[in-house]
Amino acid sequence: xxxxxxxxxxxxxxxxxxxxxxxxxxxxxxxxxxxxxxxxxxxxxxxxxxxxxxxxxxxxxxxxxxxxxxxxxxxxxxxxxxxxxxxxxxxxxxxxxxxxxxxxxxxxxxxxxxxxxxxxxxxxxxxxxxxxxxxxxxxxxxxxxxxxxxxxxxxxxxxx
Numbered sequence: 001x002x003x004x005x006x007x008x009x010x011x012x013x014x015x016x017x018x019x020x021x022x023x024x025x026x027x028x029x030x031x032x033x034x035x036x037x038x039x040x041x042x043x044x045x046x047x048x049x050x051x052x053x054x055x056x057x058x059x060x061x062x063x064x065x066x067x068x069x070x071x072x073x074x075x076x077x078x079x080x081x082x083x084x085x086x087x088x089x090x091x092x093x094x095x096x097x098x099x100x101x102x103x104x105x106x107x108x109x110x111x112x113x114x115x116x117x118x119x120x121x122x123x124x125x126x127x128x129x130x131x132x133x134x135x136x137x138x139x140x141x142x143x144x145x146x147x148x149x150x151x152x153x154x155x156x157x158x159x160x
Contacts, residue, residue, distance in 0.1 A: 008115035014123035
């Protein structure tokens, strides 16, 4: 399995506030959709509950001690069971958060797709610090959001 993370962060690694995304940038939402489409996504329960609906064309996995009674969603009580099920998989699985799930899985991650937003805002959830020297950084795209004027970059960190 190839494990990847996808997230949008501010200049202080801000991720979210009150279990919601801080930024709603059209270009970032498109990037998320295009990058994760036709892949398996893994997330925590709160992130799952914050989704407006099941994301089309993606298989949903949730790490949680709580059961989710939706047939299309596979729940794992711990990361050990998740790794056991996917250890021989050839697919790329995307960790879509939240902060605690990023932290639990970051040491096992091959790729980190970060939208780095040139902004500092109030947050209560932060992306975990990671050793960037263990990754090769590649800027995929630089852009400015039409509605907010915020500048951002889609960056890929590939484990060396």
